[in-house]
Amino acid sequence: MNIGEKVKEQRKLMGLTQPQLAEKIEMSIDSIKKLETNRMNPSIDTLNKLIKFFKVKADYFLDNLEKESEIVDNKMVKVGIIQKVNAGEDATYGEFKSYVMVDSKILEGRPAIALKLKDNSMDKDNLFTGDIVVAKQMTETEKIKSTDIYLILSNDGFYVRRIKKHRKFLILTPSNPDYSVIEINKNPYLKNKYHIFGKIVQIIRNI
Numbered sequence: 001m002n003i004g005e006k007v008k009e010q011r012k013l014m015g016l017t018q019p020q021l022a023e024k025i026e027m028s029i030d031s032i033k034k035l036e037t038n039r040m041n042p043s044i045d046t047l048n049k050l051i052k053f054f055k056v057k058a059d060y061f062l063d064n065l066e067k068e069s070e071i072v073d074n075k076m077v078k079v080g081i082i083q084k085v086n087a088g089e090d091a092t093y094g095e096f097k098s099y100v101m102v103d104s105k106i107l108e109g110r111p112a113i114a115l116k117l118k119d120n121s122m123d124k125d126n127l128f129t130g131d132i133v134v135a136k137q138m139t140e141t142e143k144i145k146s147t148d149i150y151l152i153l154s155n156d157g158f159y160v161r162r163i164k165k166h167r168k169f170l171i172l173t174p175s176n177p178d179y180s181v182i183e184i185n186k187n188p189y190l191k192n193k194y195h196i197f198g199k200i201v202q203i204i205r206n207i
Helices: 003-013 018-024 029-036 044-054 188-193
Strands: 076-085 099-103 112-117 132-137 149-154 157-166 169-173 182-185 194-204
Touching: 003 029, 003 044, 018 029, 099 112, 099 132, 099 194, 112 157, 112 194, 132 149, 157 182
Parallel strands: 076 112
Antiparallel strands: 076 099, 112 132, 132 194, 149 157, 149 194, 157 169, 169 182
């Protein structure tokens, strides 16, 4: 199912009409109609509202992004770009307007997402505003390494961070000290709130 179909399904499961859903999440009826018929791409802010209201996992709508990876030939994969992303701020995703080409050997046959950064929270790792980073989906058995940088989806938006383990916490760590670290308690609620998509495997910079 695409994002619009998922919204419609969840709305019907709750026994709501489009006007009722619009009122509860403070959107216009027209926006809900366009969203459900895929005539409007939802922003991160809108998706956060839907995730919280429907009480679904943070990665519920992410499946549609993963499927945007398209094999062009045996050597290259076309990966959709999420535009201008940083933690907790608005960005559009759904159908992608632009793509990057990534070596298939880097992705190893896994789904991938590319995104354009909007802040300098990882500047000490040479990731800057305007850079495009490509994240490769993790496997279930893959272990988190503090030396890698990851794409994390939460109910608040997207994060590009290093991840450190500390007893019962996972710590999302920016390299720029002007940005705050985030401690994620390993309990069921927060496991649903945060989804580690995978590590950053490529950086593309327009010079």
